[in-house]
Amino acid sequence: MLKIVNLQARIEEKEILKGINLEIKPGEVHAIMGPNGSGKSTLASVLAGREDYEVTGGSVNFLGKDLLELSPEDRAKEGLFLAFQYPVEIPGVSTTNFIKTAVNEKRKYQGLEPLDAAQFLKIMKEKMKLVEIDQSLLSRSLNEGFSGGEKKRNEIFQMAMLEPKLAILDETDSGLDIDALRIVANGVNQLRSKDKAFLVVTHYQRLLDYIVPDFVHVLYNGRIVRSGTKELALELEEKGYDFIKAEVEKELA
Amino acid sequence: MHEENDDILEQVTTSEYKYGFVTDIEADEAPRGLSEDTVRFISAKKNEPEWMLQNRLKAYRHWLTMEEPKWPNVSYPAINYQDIIYYSAPKQKIAPDSLDDIDPELRKTFDKLGISLNEQKRLTGIAVDAVIDSVSVATTFKEELSKVGVIFCSMSEAIQEHPELIKKYLGSVVPATDNFFTALNAAVFSDGSFCYIPKGVRCPMELSTYFRINAANTGQFERTLIVAEDESYVSYLEGCTAPMRDENQLHAAVVELVAMEKAEIKYSTVQNWYPGDKEGKGGIYNFVTKRGICAGNYSKISWTQVETGSSITWKYPSVILKGDHSTGEFYSVAVTNNCQQADTGTKMIHLGKNTKSRIVSKGISAGRSHNSYRGLVDVAKNASNARNFSQCDSLLLGDRCGAHTFPYIEVKNNTAMVEHEATTSKIGEDQIFYCNQRGIDTETAVALIINGFAKEVMNQLPMEFAVEAQKLLAISLEGSVG
Numbered sequence: 001m002l003k004i005v006n007l008q009a010r011i012e013e014k015e016i017l018k019g020i021n022l023e024i025k026p027g028e029v030h031a032i033m034g035p036n037g038s039g040k041s042t043l044a045s046v047l048a049g050r051e052d053y054e055v056t057g058g059s060v061n062f063l064g065k066d067l068l069e070l071s072p073e074d075r076a077k078e079g080l081f082l083a084f085q086y087p088v089e090i091p092g093v094s095t096t097n098f099i100k101t102a103v104n105e106k107r108k109y110q111g112l113e114p115l116d117a118a119q120f121l122k123i124m125k126e127k128m129k130l131v132e133i134d135q136s137l138l139s140r141s142l143n144e145g146f147s148g149g150e151k152k153r154n155e156i157f158q159m160a161m162l163e164p165k166l167a168i169l170d171e172t173d174s175g176l177d178i179d180a181l182r183i184v185a186n187g188v189n190q191l192r193s194k195d196k197a198f199l200v201v202t203h204y205q206r207l208l209d210y211i212v213p214d215f216v217h218v219l220y221n222g223r224i225v226r227s228g229t230k231e232l233a234l235e236l237e238e239k240g241y242d243f244i245k246a247e248v249e250k251e252l253a
Numbered sequence: 254m255h256e257e258n259d260d261i262l263e264q265v266t267t268s269e270y271k272y273g274f275v276t277d278i279e280a281d282e283a284p285r286g287l288s289e290d291t292v293r294f295i296s297a298k299k300n301e302p303e304w305m306l307q308n309r310l311k312a313y314r315h316w317l318t319m320e321e322p323k324w325p326n327v328s329y330p331a332i333n334y335q336d337i338i339y340y341s342a343p344k345q346k347i348a349p350d351s352l353d354d355i356d357p358e359l360r361k362t363f364d365k366l367g368i369s370l371n372e373q374k375r376l377t378g379i380a381v382d383a384v385i386d387s388v389s390v391a392t393t394f395k396e397e398l399s400k401v402g403v404i405f406c407s408m409s410e411a412i413q414e415h416p417e418l419i420k421k422y423l424g425s426v427v428p429a430t431d432n433f434f435t436a437l438n439a440a441v442f443s444d445g446s447f448c449y450i451p452k453g454v455r456c457p458m459e460l461s462t463y464f465r466i467n468a469a470n471t472g473q474f475e476r477t478l479i480v481a482e483d484e485s486y487v488s489y490l491e492g493c494t495a496p497m498r499d500e501n502q503l504h505a506a507v508v509e510l511v512a513m514e515k516a517e518i519k520y521s522t523v524q525n526w527y528p529g530d531k532e533g534k535g536g537i538y539n540f541v542t543k544r545g546i547c548a549g550n551y552s553k554i555s556w557t558q559v560e561t562g563s564s565i566t567w568k569y570p571s572v573i574l575k576g577d578h579s580t581g582e583f584y585s586v587a588v589t590n591n592c593q594q595a596d597t598g599t600k601m602i603h604l605g606k607n608t609k610s611r612i613v614s615k616g617i618s619a620g621r622s623h624n625s626y627r628g629l630v631d632v633a634k635n636a637s638n639a640r641n642f643s644q645c646d647s648l649l650l651g652d653r654c655g656a657h658t659f660p661y662i663e664v665k666n667n668t669a670m671v672e673h674e675a676t677t678s679k680i681g682e683d684q685i686f687y688c689n690q691r692g693i694d695t696e697t698a699v700a701l702i703i704n705g706f707a708k709e710v711m712n713q714l715p716m717e718f719a720v721e722a723q724k725l726l727a728i729s730l731e732g733s734v735g
């Protein structure tokens with residue numbers, strides 16, 4: 001589904017991704033962990049097509065297409081979704097109207113008729129249950145004045161509405177209370193299927209108790225330095241990143 | 254509404270001025286330039302009574318003593334008033350009895366504008382008085398309106414048929430001597446609309462005037478007067494477009510509203526005059542004086558305007574709150590792009606007791622444009638318990654445009670409560686990227702964000718026009734981001 005080969009990217013002359021290799025197959029859940037500033041959000045942004053980052057090398061294939069050639073909106077409409085670490089606020093635009101616009105833009109791309117108000121509402125009701133989100137939140141301006149947790153839950157709600165093939169969750173768990181964490185994880189688990197894949201960026205083993213990953217990768221200094229199964233996350237939780245950093249430094253030396 | 258929103262966004266496709274076509278109709282024009290003879294020519298053309306001619310001449314002579322205002326925050330080359338054609342009527346063989354008699358070219362113009370003068374409008378329940386260049390061409394729905402006693406006709410006709418009302422009210426709110434452009438208008442105005450709602454009548458439909466400047470080098474000086482008697486209600490909409498021309502055209506209109514006791518007038522404008530090209534060539538100078546008086550107790554006047562066109566806009570729809578417990582409102586969205594300049598706002602003059610006013614102004618600037626809000630809240634000495642709330646928000650697209658706010662507050666009574674809030678924001682790259690990531694392209698994202706920004710004002714518009722206005726907002730900002 002997604003094949004990243006030797007991906008390098010920089011921002012303002014600063015090299016951040018220094019050769020990422022990663023393959024994700026349909027149905028898989030991959031977790032990415034790594035210390036602050038290691039490049040996790042950068043990777044997510046580059047995949048989503050943020051223009052601030054300059055791709056200096058490598059390739060990304062998404063469902064048979066050259067992902068890097070596509071505009072950000074086309075990547076989204078091809079089925080790539082990014083749950084932002086810091087979702088932005090858009091005053092005056094109701095969350096419902098925003099999501100409806102997004103859903104219908106995608107349908108147009110797929111050659112489908114736009115959903116009318118009744119159809120849209122029906123789907124919305126179903127998905128609202130899935131992530132236990134409140135109607136009153138959706139009538140408000142997009143993310144404006146939402147609490148940190150509400151913003152994250154709104155990201156998952158949008159993901160549920162847009163039904164992406166590959167969803168990248170950038171620290172969706174941080175800032176969530178225990179209940180919200182369970183709800184978000186439940187939402188993700190219910191959306192899991194053999195043709196959908198997830199790339200979950202997190203700092204905490206806790207989330208991975210709920211969303212059990214098939215693979216865990218450690219990103220350090222712009223490279224994936226370790227890959228393993230869910231046990232790797234447990235090991236990190238126990239030992240911290242120091243042992244990996246030390247090993248990496250030794251290898252480089 | 255949501256659905257319509259989406260439709261509109263879908264329809265946004267091109268970025269050129271869509272209404273720029275020229276209709277080829279033989280025009281009946283006044284000689285170029287302005288003199289007493291021009292004034293007499295216009296008055297004679299319209300077969301006016303002597304008192305009207307005298308009013309015009311008086312205004313003209315006063316105008317000669319005045320100077321063009323220099324205080325607005327706009328700049329433009331000097332206007333040569335001797336190089337303008339002050340009267341241009343589309344030549345009609347005979348006066349049209351019915352809509353079928355109207356020049357087919359003219360009908361085509363209306364069709365392109367998307368206003369049909371026939372059954373379609375009956376369905377939407379709008380009465381249209383269309384003004385092309387200077388003469389009111391056709392007035393629909395007159396019959397239906399006259400059943401309830403509503404008079405809705407061209408100004409020329411009103412001068413002939415309702416001289417008492419015209420003598421009483423024309424110039425009563427905006428005197429010829431008010432400013433340079435009102436004097437000019439009073440001297441040379443060629444047509445416009447008159448609307449009279451008798452006591453206790455709720456006008457059964459939205460009334461609408463469509464203005465359009467067609468002939469080259471003509472200034473359009475129209476004149477609108479609306480009188481609402483006790484306990485009556487009317488909602489009125491004016492829509493404006495103009496063809497593309499290289500040279501600038503002057504538009505100096507005057508609108509007067511009179512609301513008697515417990516009467517309500519809602520006046521909405523969607524202004525889409527040709528804004529000039531990207532380099533600022535051509536476009537309309539829109540210098541308009543609009544003022545209403547809440548003459549009776551418990552009366553209400555509400556101005557709503559969506560200003561997307563014109564190269565220069567200079568207008569301050571105002572309300573004189575004379576009656577006790579009267580209410581004035583001003584809701585405005587002004588969009589400037591490329592080289593457009595807008596200096597617009599309102600004046601709320603509180604004279605009566607317990608009067609209220611509300612100002613909501615949303616300025617959106619893009620390109621190298623300048624957008625200024627200029628507003629006055631004036632509370633007179635005897636106006637006890639006056640209330641005003643003003644909200645002025647500016648949204649910037651890019652960093653070469655400017656937004657300015659000039660609020661003037663003059664309070665001479667210490668029971669007044671006057672509140673003013675202002676914000677300036679920018680459409681951020683983060684917001685655009687967030688939308689992009691959800692599959693929404695940049696043009697659509699900008700339309701979504703500005704319509705969200707302007708929502709409070711757009712909600713004030715009659716439904717049918719809200720749709721068109723939203724479309725206009727999006728169209729006028731195309732190509733300004735990304």
Ligand SMILES: Nc1ncnc2c1ncn2[C@@H]1O[C@H](COP(=O)(O)OP(=O)(O)OP(=O)(O)O)[C@@H](O)[C@H]1O
Binds near residue numbers: 011016036038041085
């Ligand atoms: N606009 C920018 N200009 C300069 N440096 C930047 C910019 N954006 C990101 N960086 C740098 O790139 C590096 C990687 O940042 P990134 O946000 O990808 O880290 P992260 O792994 O997501 O960290 P965290 O766990 O804290 O979210 C950091 O050192 C950051 O300071």
Ligand SMILES: [Mg+2]
Binds near residue numbers: 040041085170171
């Ligand atoms: Mg991050």
